[in-house]
Amino acid sequence: MTGRRLLIFFVLATSAAAADDDGLLPQAREHFRAMPRDMATPEAPTPPERVRLGRALFFEPRISADGTTSCSRCHLPGLQGADGLPKSIGARDFHLKRNAPTVFNAAIHSVQHWDGRFPTVEAQAKGGVTGPAFGNSGFAPVKARLAAIPGYPPLFREAFPGQDDPITADNLGAAVGAFERTLVARSRFDAFLEGKADALSPAERKGLQTFVETGCVECHKGVGVGGEGYRKFGVKSDYWKETGSDPPDEGRFGVTREAADRYKFKVPGLRDVALTAPYFHDGSVSELPKAVRIMAKVQLGDELSDEEVDAIVAFLGSLTGAEPEEFQKVPALPPGGFTAGPPAKR
Amino acid sequence: MTGRRLLIFFVLATSAAAADDDGLLPQAREHFRAMPRDMATPEAPTPPERVRLGRALFFEPRISADGTTSCSRCHLPGLQGADGLPKSIGARDFHLKRNAPTVFNAAIHSVQHWDGRFPTVEAQAKGGVTGPAFGNSGFAPVKARLAAIPGYPPLFREAFPGQDDPITADNLGAAVGAFERTLVARSRFDAFLEGKADALSPAERKGLQTFVETGCVECHKGVGVGGEGYRKFGVKSDYWKETGSDPPDEGRFGVTREAADRYKFKVPGLRDVALTAPYFHDGSVSELPKAVRIMAKVQLGDELSDEEVDAIVAFLGSLTGAEPEEFQKVPALPPGGFTAGPPAKR
Incomplete structure (x- = not known):
């Protein structure tokens, strides 16, 4: 020395x-x-194929009824995984009742949403996408739109191997949740x-x-x-x-x-x-x-x-975390135009 | 050999x-x-400070009347700089009249928009942000919202040095345009x-x-x-x-x-x-x-x-270009919650 x-x-x-x-x-x-470095659990693992699908779905607006709304509409890479709004706004100008928290580190919380209506990030993702914030009422139109984009069925098959019909609401939730369980922002x-x-x-x-x-x-x-x-x-x-x-x-x-x-x-x-x-x-x-x-x-x-x-x-x-790289960098989504399908309920 | x-x-x-x-x-x-490697012109240069501001503004939803809409709402990193929709949808469910083209390589076009209403990307950015797609009618509310986010005034000052009051509609257009002039997607x-x-x-x-x-x-x-x-x-x-x-x-x-x-x-x-x-x-x-x-x-x-x-x-x-890295990676925006300001016209 x-x-x-x-x-x-x-x-x-x-x-x-x-x-x-x-x-x-x-x-x-x-x-x-x-x-921790990852928020996976035995019940909610984060295999790379599932995280890859979940990451695409997280940034995917074509799952919404009008093609405008992805999870990232309320959880923006530029705004530390939140949206800056007092209360979030979804597809077709749907005004949500409460403020969107950051998605960073969210998977470690004991429940999801301010009123705890969802036990896990997987349940929240499934509930959000199939509900009014995405202009949807149920999974059928979401499935039709995903199946119409040629790149998605293979991604679902790889993420959920051995399943006959892997494009399901539960699998969508599991995939988005798996991605979210990687969104650790350590400070x-x-x-x-x-x-x-x-x-x-x-x-x-x-x-x-x-x-x-x-x-x-x-x-x-x-x-x-x-x-x-x-x-x-x-x-x-x-x-x-x-x-x-x-x-x-x-x-x-x-x-x-x-x-x-x-x-x-x-x-x-209070992180972030x-x-x-x-x-x-x-x-x-x-x-x-x-x-x-x-x-x-x-x-x-x-x-x-x-x-x-x-x-x-x-x-x-001092609780501000470093933005996860795989969140800040938006993945290239499977190509294909949006097709609305049957008119959705408002 | x-x-x-x-x-x-x-x-x-x-x-x-x-x-x-x-x-x-x-x-x-x-x-x-x-x-070319860059789409700058003598009249529309791309100094790094201006590109940095323009990149933030491009991904910035707080410039819209309801805080939901940035340029990237219709020009998504995941969808090759377009939005996949037949016709784009802006703030407050405003339905645009036409399809959004990709922003990649757009600055080399002789005019902007399908009807050529804007001569340059700078004019298009200014016109878009101050118009109904962003829920705005004019620049005053945009300026108020930008000035209320502590990180923006310094970015404007650095991008437009020597100006007393750099948060102007023309400068916003010039900055977003400067960023767009870097979005070359060579194939x-x-x-x-x-x-x-x-x-x-x-x-x-x-x-x-x-x-x-x-x-x-x-x-x-x-x-x-x-x-x-x-x-x-x-x-x-x-x-x-x-x-x-x-x-x-x-x-x-x-x-x-x-x-x-x-x-x-x-x-x-026809690129992309x-x-x-x-x-x-x-x-x-x-x-x-x-x-x-x-x-x-x-x-x-x-x-x-x-x-x-x-x-x-x-x-x-063969015309599909490689997505510019500075586009795929969303910048961290200056922090601050959205404040609507006075009620905007519909």
Whole structure:
């Protein structure tokens, strides 16, 4: 080792050690886990043929009733896997009820959609494509359109070998889900959790400390920094008084019809939150500091100081992941013009 | 040179020479020119800062009135720069009147749009974004939305240095146009024109010969294999009787109101035609062989044989270009949620 290299080594080693003088890392590890490299499960594997098909289908507008809408309409490569809209808009100007979260890291969440109506990304993909956001009611027209594009039947056969008739709604969901399970966007926070204490700046470390101490971490925890379970939005006071949401959305109550679920929503995962405004289930708040302040007020009954808000926002910035290359680069789709088939219901 | 290498050399040299035994290359060069590497002009340069801004704007949905529509809505990376639809659909379910051609190589055309309403890609971009396809009527709301996204003002300043107020409709058009002027998709036909006689297969060479001899080349010529000047659609008989287009579109007459322009359209460039179905200004025909047959009938009064159609279709396949990397890969856009601003007119 030369003298200069030795010096750099000592400086780095010292700063890394100093960086965790406050014992923040073990504390963080009590609440959070690093993102895995893949979100496959034994029930939902990610074989390459299935991921390839799912990637094409994800960017495929010809599965919608009017040929305008793919999954990527609401999960854009340019906007960190979200769409920037308060509430998403699908085929034929269909206005969705809620804000689209990023598709990055979504597969690790315990359920999908704000009201948890889908258990997995596979079920969500199937439900989305066969529903009104794509202008569809059922899979039959989707199947007819896919079968009419010569490149798709072979892709389905390769992804689901041995099946007589592989172009099914379940297989579409399984393929899109398999692709989505590869969309891991790891951030500096993961490097931190894996032991690189200086992966976070001093401001971000301070923010992490604040995030833990104020109690944000009681819900926004685990590998997704949220994304597990439901909470009432508005524990201490009605959320719509702060967000201006009118009329209020009753959340999971719409799925279960149980009074205890009124105003409950899935705890959103906070990974990539800095790049995926606007915020909340209804996209009612555009600025992250304001969203943090409202959350502390209505969930914890706390009025945060400007300093605390700034610190938490700094920490949240460390959750921004690198965009997966296979997402940013749009695949060449099987060629063929769109054919609408029979007129779809509105 | 080893014996084996020598053998390969002789085989290649012999096949290349044999490949142009029929003198097809000099004949082709009378009609066509290879694509340049860039479509910049002295009036429309492509400095990197301007291309970078234009690339972001091209993929930017927040310039539309409802945040759903970017240039890439009708010019998709996955579909060879077109959208696969008979007629395109914009923001708020706005149905356009005509088929969207690919954006690849578009800047070399003599005019833009089927009716030639825009002289350049710059004018087209400006006109498109400020018009109903984006849900806009004018530039004021676009400017307000761009100015509200913190990343855009610096990009405009860098692209148009020295201007006090660079977020203008003309600059938006100039930037998007600059990006589009980089979207060159060179094909095997270009390699052929540059002297690599065996870049075309025997079937494609035969098709090129047929394309020239039947007279297709009288209109589909030059660097774009079309894209220069106007022709009446239906020289020998009414096009709508063959295409089923009802009611007929009067084409350039709608722009000039001169009787001589009735049913005239820009001669479409045929580069990438094999991957950009459906065909004609109204997307009325989905299959390329059928489109070739109709063109010969209504423009030349010829009934082509199946063999001639197959040959021409084979040649047209050689015009498929490699997708520009900077197009397939969507750039990360400046972050920020969509804010609609004042309600837009419908």
